[in-house]
Amino acid sequence: MKDHVDVAIVQFDPRPLDPAGNLEAMAAAVRAEAAARPTDLVVFPELATTGYLPPDYGDDFRRRLAAAADTIPGRTTETLGRVAGETGTHVIVGLAERGGGEELYNTLLLIGPDGETIGAHRKVHLWDQEPKYFASGHRFDVLDTGLGRVGLSVCHDSRFPEATRRQVVAGAEILVCVFAYAPDPGVPADILAHRAVTRAWESTAYYVLANRLGSEHGADFAGRSVVTGPTGEILTGAHGPRDPVVRARLHHRPLADARRTVDVARERRPDIYGDLSPTSPETSAMSQQERP
Template sequence: MSTVRIGAAAAHFGRDLEFDLARIAKLIDDARRAGAGLLVLPDAALGGYLADLRHPDPDALPPALAPDDPVIGRVAALAAEMVVCLGYSEDGGQKRYNAAVCVSGDGVLGRHRKVHLPAGEVAVYSPGESFDAFDTPVGKLGMLIDYDKTFPESARSLALGGAEVLACLSAWPTSITNRAPRMAQDRQARLFDLYDQTRAAENQVVLASSNQTGSLGGMRFLGQAKVVGPGGDILARTWSKAGLAVAEIDVTAEIDRARRVLRHLDERRPSAYRGGAE
């Protein structure tokens, strides 16, 4: 992988798919103007996230889209030469999934179904079953959907699969049970940044973290989109505002530099770990 500009978006999305598509088109255009080859959009960019995590209303859920829904093809057409990752609610027939898809003008490059579901999502979604890295024109990628990145095994599985860039798509709200007077003091805001930096540093990979902004129902989203280097350093960020975090990085060279002396993936001792960690 040569030098690439990576963009991570902080933006608001709701139930109106045409509104969402217009916003996606604007973000893709802004990223293209910034020279980005990869753009990571938030979880639930098509249709918005749940309005209530404690008691989701079954009559007010995001629209469920088939994996081959034409709206995903429209995003692929907008992406053209760029690689774009985005989230949506997937219609799996008898099941519904919190899902992500990675596209370019050539079509679908990779997919992911959220594996780790917080309490409120269990009532709505079924869990995915794997973490799979995939090839793209900007290198080998892996995707995580918000709560997935809380678990070290998720990112580690993708890194072991060869992913050099982790795309973390989120609809991550402020704390529901312990609201802080200022977002900077919010527990979930602190954890969001901590997980982003830790997952990059422990796997020595590049991480692009997107998130929703604004409010939906009782949910208030953090923003805090960022690009993180393989040493855990934040290369670009939006803070809590809507916008794009864009960083230019020679991914392979920076990963090689991070792994020059300490190579975390090679120095693991799986036989010493509990729970079948590999």
């Protein structure tokens, strides 16, 4: 990881199924951040090019979503690649991706400061109505960038600590997870901060959590984006509509110090817990041994 990384989370409120307008607004946001202050990385939320899904499945909405979806490369990489090259920033954005066939994916894209695509993550753990619209991804990769090694994930992926653990073992230093989260009844208002603290602390990594603002299909999205450090400290406030951009500076030194104390990749004991799936040989053998 470089000495320090200046991050801006734009809690973007996308216009439903308006990729051209949304891309224009996001490009303007990147230019504004880069002109106002040092900016290495600008992060936009889940499905920022199209907006999120209605609570109930509809064939008509899926057809319109497919028409608004993009390919990689496509208009998203062209528009945001151009502004990334102009400003010398990295840009991370959530989009509805159209695959090679009829499949759609809930995808997170990383573009480098030269305007070229570094990599993308297709959401693996699909939530609620999402499997009716999207196919699932199958990988949790780590991307090499000029900022450091970056692991990408999307919203519900963060409920599964195995995902970020896999990325950290592969060398991830900065974990970026984007959301379209509206508060659930009975769930603490600061649940996103809790999630980010836990994932950062258990991973000894920086965790950048970007959530959107606005209302859509009866859902009021929470904002409250947050950045947490490798010992679980919160580096930003949990911002809402009055603070549409959340900023933080990530330093290499605290990361290096934390990993000298706790080296998660080295200290893991897969020889003890092995493959945790219930059908794995290791788990089956363990269960037999532990029976009275």
